[in-house]
Amino acid sequence: MSALIPFALSFPARPVRRVLRLAAAAALACASAAAAAQQPQSLPVRQLRAGMYLIQAEVASTEQTRELGLMFRERLAPNHGMLFIFDQPGTQCMWMRNTLIPLSVAFIGDDGAIVNIEDMAPQTENSHCAARPVRYALEMDAGWFAKRGFKAGSKLEGIPGVR
Known part of the structure; x- marks a missing residue:
């Protein structure tokens, strides 16, 4: 046995x-x-101003935080987004891998002016790129910029390092 x-x-x-x-x-x-x-990571938050609108933007300024971005989020609070700060100006591109909510991204030059805005569908890997080299990108809920009349040339204030 x-x-x-x-x-x-x-x-x-x-x-x-x-x-x-x-x-x-x-x-x-x-x-x-x-x-x-x-889960949303704990990132520093910076208050930005877009005309009369105040934006609470989480700041992603490292390779790791930029890569994770807004992945796995199920929603954004009103007037909240994520500001991506890159080390050098370049033709920055964004994608939506593992991102559950539709977003719009504004690519922003060193002067704080929007270069171009791209709408991005959730959970896709299409590249959405700046029309010219930029150091900043701001992601907000899809349509946020259009609903408020922001377009190329509109200025944002409060971005770190913008002169």
């Missing part, structure tokens, strides 16, 4: 429990990390 005893049960119970606890802790840590990656 002893040949029918499962292999793991032939070991002392204490080491087996320890291995099971370690495995459970590792699984919990992985699940927590995956959940945390899907």
